[in-house]
Amino acid sequence: MSIVFNSSSERARIWSARFTQLLPDLPFRTIDDRSSRADVEFLVTWKNPPGLLESFPNLKVVFSTGAGVDQFEPEGFPDHLKLVRMIEPGLSSGMAEFVLMAVLMLRRDMIAYAEQQRRKEWKFLGIRPATATRVGVMGLGEMGQAALAALAPMGFALSGWSRNRREIAGVSCHAGIEELPHFLGGSDILVCLLPLTGETRGILNAANLSLLPQGACLVQVGRGPHLVDADLIAALDSGRLGAALVDVLEPEPPAPEHPFWSHPRILYTPHVASTIQPASSADVVIENILRFRRNEPMIGLVDLSRGY
Amino acid sequence: MSIVFNSSSERARIWSARFTQLLPDLPFRTIDDRSSRADVEFLVTWKNPPGLLESFPNLKVVFSTGAGVDQFEPEGFPDHLKLVRMIEPGLSSGMAEFVLMAVLMLRRDMIAYAEQQRRKEWKFLGIRPATATRVGVMGLGEMGQAALAALAPMGFALSGWSRNRREIAGVSCHAGIEELPHFLGGSDILVCLLPLTGETRGILNAANLSLLPQGACLVQVGRGPHLVDADLIAALDSGRLGAALVDVLEPEPPAPEHPFWSHPRILYTPHVASTIQPASSADVVIENILRFRRNEPMIGLVDLSRGY
Numbered sequence: 001m002s003i004v005f006n007s008s009s010e011r012a013r014i015w016s017a018r019f020t021q022l023l024p025d026l027p028f029r030t031i032d033d034r035s036s037r038a039d040v041e042f043l044v045t046w047k048n049p050p051g052l053l054e055s056f057p058n059l060k061v062v063f064s065t066g067a068g069v070d071q072f073e074p075e076g077f078p079d080h081l082k083l084v085r086m087i088e089p090g091l092s093s094g095m096a097e098f099v100l101m102a103v104l105m106l107r108r109d110m111i112a113y114a115e116q117q118r119r120k121e122w123k124f125l126g127i128r129p130a131t132a133t134r135v136g137v138m139g140l141g142e143m144g145q146a147a148l149a150a151l152a153p154m155g156f157a158l159s160g161w162s163r164n165r166r167e168i169a170g171v172s173c174h175a176g177i178e179e180l181p182h183f184l185g186g187s188d189i190l191v192c193l194l195p196l197t198g199e200t201r202g203i204l205n206a207a208n209l210s211l212l213p214q215g216a217c218l219v220q221v222g223r224g225p226h227l228v229d230a231d232l233i234a235a236l237d238s239g240r241l242g243a244a245l246v247d248v249l250e251p252e253p254p255a256p257e258h259p260f261w262s263h264p265r266i267l268y269t270p271h272v273a274s275t276i277q278p279a280s281s282a283d284v285v286i287e288n289i290l291r292f293r294r295n296e297p298m299i300g301l302v303d304l305s306r307g308y
Numbered sequence: 309m310s311i312v313f314n315s316s317s318e319r320a321r322i323w324s325a326r327f328t329q330l331l332p333d334l335p336f337r338t339i340d341d342r343s344s345r346a347d348v349e350f351l352v353t354w355k356n357p358p359g360l361l362e363s364f365p366n367l368k369v370v371f372s373t374g375a376g377v378d379q380f381e382p383e384g385f386p387d388h389l390k391l392v393r394m395i396e397p398g399l400s401s402g403m404a405e406f407v408l409m410a411v412l413m414l415r416r417d418m419i420a421y422a423e424q425q426r427r428k429e430w431k432f433l434g435i436r437p438a439t440a441t442r443v444g445v446m447g448l449g450e451m452g453q454a455a456l457a458a459l460a461p462m463g464f465a466l467s468g469w470s471r472n473r474r475e476i477a478g479v480s481c482h483a484g485i486e487e488l489p490h491f492l493g494g495s496d497i498l499v500c501l502l503p504l505t506g507e508t509r510g511i512l513n514a515a516n517l518s519l520l521p522q523g524a525c526l527v528q529v530g531r532g533p534h535l536v537d538a539d540l541i542a543a544l545d546s547g548r549l550g551a552a553l554v555d556v557l558e559p560e561p562p563a564p565e566h567p568f569w570s571h572p573r574i575l576y577t578p579h580v581a582s583t584i585q586p587a588s589s590a591d592v593v594i595e596n597i598l599r600f601r602r603n604e605p606m607i608g609l610v611d612l613s614r615g616y
Binding site for chain 1: 401402405406408409412413416417418421422424425426428430431432433435437438458461462463560561562564569570575576577578579580582583585
């Protein structure tokens, strides 16, 4: 019985030290290890190239090193395996910090001011009261809730949208596709933190973007395929939307001719909103292996039917 | 006895309504009013052109509509007049929000990412732990303390520097010119919120900037003359400093050839960090007039000898 780790050698060193200390009876090996794969029960990986899972004949659990598991195509995931996404405090707090920064930047017109700077234009664009800034967060899991908690002290009007209804103090919560139009209509700044599933793929499309208030802004920190890139460009160019901060794209990195590189009202960042902290994410997996051994529910176990 | 208001007609409408409601016995006039100036006891103004104060022979109190009063040259201010700066909750909360945004932007390398975007470069620059980000705030008055309170939940290591020693929970406080080098040496992100006085003019100069840690960043939201513009350019170009967000300059707007317009590692914004909220700032002045009539200390009364 052993665990195989498929990530950078720098991270492997940190994980190996944690496992040796906290779970010494479980051999920790990296993906390059030439030993037999027959005794491997646990696999830790972000990427899922064809044939990877099948190369471990006695695999029991696959741990994603990120919050997303869409790369494992949960709908067609082997029934006999368990799939676990990463729920890690560092990942959530990093995302909350980035979302807070992005919302403040859009609220305070920083993309417009950067454009003015390029034109050498010195003009104040006004500041609306915090209470008149309506921030809507799509996706109310660990990261969505952490983002809302970081935004709460700023005094904005907060709302949220998720598949199943949530109750979050101080947040007006909407649920299901039938409440999506009302939610979008009240989001001056829309934050996408959804999981990528068949239902959410392409959800940021022309039809839905057109439901946002005039001049609304977008923070796209979900997964690349949530957004129909051309629809965002059209909404910005027509003047319907104000600006966007986009951190994720499909594919990454985008081709040099991708329009986001040079659009004056898009700040495009290279998938940097949050990263897992190697030590604490190792601890999360160790805790889950102990739970698995005790037949207790693992944190972040994916419901394959809903895809996250 | 009357009050004269020297600002935009839009603001005058809001102020006039507040004064009519809350201080109906005090005639409220705008600067364009042709009535005799002999009965004017109170003047509300930001700008102080030559001869303005002298045109009101029975003036008693001058209220600045902003936090700064350096335009009144406190050192030479007439002895028989009182000078009051604006201490207004909206001004402080707007500044706190802008400083939080600016610190997050610099911590998360947003100026560098914007530069990468222009070069079509897709590269993650890392994220240091929040606890390893040392933020130092110069100036610990209303705005400095509001900024520190907004930064506190982020988990950064906070320090402050002021002329006289302050005690602020969770903030390592330094005081006086002799403790300035130690304070600067521990500020990965330096925020300037000082008043402009003879002692602070030019304080952000080559000598002091050289005391910051390698790669440190600057948030300049004080007053334009705090910064020696050429020294910041030199520190950025030599690689000693990482990036700067500059909101104030002297003069404003800067000339088209000013290097801040086009420097790739300066985000230059047109003095937008915070503005007073007309209604609540009117209320602050009304409260101060009531205090003046009762012979109680006014909020924000300037100590002419220290200049703020």
